[in-house]
Structure formats: C-alpha cells, structure tokens
Amino acid sequence: MRYLVEWNLKPVPPxxxxxxxxxxxxxxxxxxxxxxxxxxxxxxxNTGENGGITIWEVESNDALDRKLWECPMWPFxxxxxxxxxxFKLSAEIFKNLLKQMIK
Numbered sequence: 001m002r003y004l005v006e007w008n009l010k011p012v013p014p015x016x017x018x019x020x021x022x023x024x025x026x027x028x029x030x031x032x033x034x035x036x037x038x039x040x041x042x043x044x045x046n047t048g049e050n051g052g053i054t055i056w057e058v059e060s061n062d063a064l065d066r067k068l069w070e071c072p073m074w075p076f077x078x079x080x081x082x083x084x085x086x087f088k089l090s091a092e093i094f095k096n097l098l099k100q101m102i103k
Contacts, residue, residue, distance in 0.1 A: 008051035
C-alpha cells in the first residue's frame with residue numbers, strides 16, 4: 001500500500017540542539033536504509049519550511065505506523081498520513097459511476 005506522509009518539525013529548544021543534531025544525522029541514515037529497502041519512494045522538504053512529504057510503500061497501515069515510530073526524529077516530528085490509490089483504478093471506478101448515472 002502506498003501512503004503520502006506529510007511531516008512537520010516541532011520547535012527544538014536551544015538546550016536540545018545538540019541532541020536534535022544527532023537525531024537529524026541518525027534520521028538521514030535511517031531514511032537511506034528505508035529507501036534501499038524500497039519502503040521510501042520519495043522524500044522531499046517544503047522549500048523554506050520546517051516540513052515535507054514522504055511517499056511510502058509498505059504492506060499495511062500498521063507497518064507504516066511501526067516505521068514512523070522508528071524514525072529517530074520522532075520526538076520532534078508530527079505526521080499526517082493519507083492512503084493513496086492508483087489513479088487509473090480510481091478513474092475507472094469514477095467512470096463506471098458516471099456511466100450508471102447516464103443510463
């Protein structure tokens with residue numbers, strides 16, 4: 001299953017900067033491992049903002065939940081998860097509904 005995960009960084013208190021830096025570095029390595037495993041398809045940041053999007057390919061919602069909890073930066077991140085459906089499949093369903101309305 002494919003998911004769009006929108007993420008935003010929470011503010012980092014100045015006294016946590018050193019810890020947060022280490023977590024960012026660990027997260028970079030973690031993201032690369034998830035990419036190699038084929039679970040992260042795309043990973044982008046929003047220009048000029050403290051957030052971004054990641055496209056995940058995992059077997060279930062539960063699997064994604066586990067993965068997001070594994071992210072080293074999780075104490076400083078909030079997520080919004082949207083399940084994705086193949087466009088062609090969705091278009092076919094919509095066209096069939098429209099055809100039924102025409103009858």
